[in-house]
Amino acid sequence: MNEKDHWKDVERGREEDYFLKKHREWLEKKRSEKGISEVTASHTALAxxxxxxxxxxxxxxxxxxxxxxxxxxxxxxxxxxKALAGL
Ligand SMILES: [Zn+2]
Incomplete structure (x- = not known):
């Protein structure tokens, strides 16, 4: 891997973090909205x-x-x- 490719990966990582952060903010917003009582949670075997x-x-x-x-x-x-975002 040359240096250019390395920085491409760094950029990609930042982009993913950005979208995760946005998504988390969106989830937090949803949680604070009415209708959160519909949400049930249970553990899964998935990591x-x-x-x-x-x-x-x-x-x-x-x-x-x-x-x-x-x-x-x-x-x-x-x-x-898409369904949750109303798209
Ligand atoms: Zn985690």
Whole structure:
């Protein structure tokens, strides 16, 4: 890997962090909104891809969302994201 490629990877990492941060803010906003009582959480056998802690599975407006209480990450399918974002 040359230096140029290395920086490309660094940029990509920053982009991912940015989107994760945005997504987390969005989840926090959703949590504070009415309707959070619909959310139930349970542990899954899945490990967080980011920090390897067990993920929680939540159902939010009929969509399945995997969240990590350890690092605050959230993992969901593109269709679920679209549905939740109202796209
Ligand atoms: Zn995590």
């Amino acid at each position: 967080c891809p980011r920090c390897s802690k067990p993920l929680m599975v939540r159902t939010l407006k009929q969509q399945t969302v995997h969240t990590c209480d350890a690092c605050g990450g959230a993992w969901l399918e593109a269709n679920a994201l």
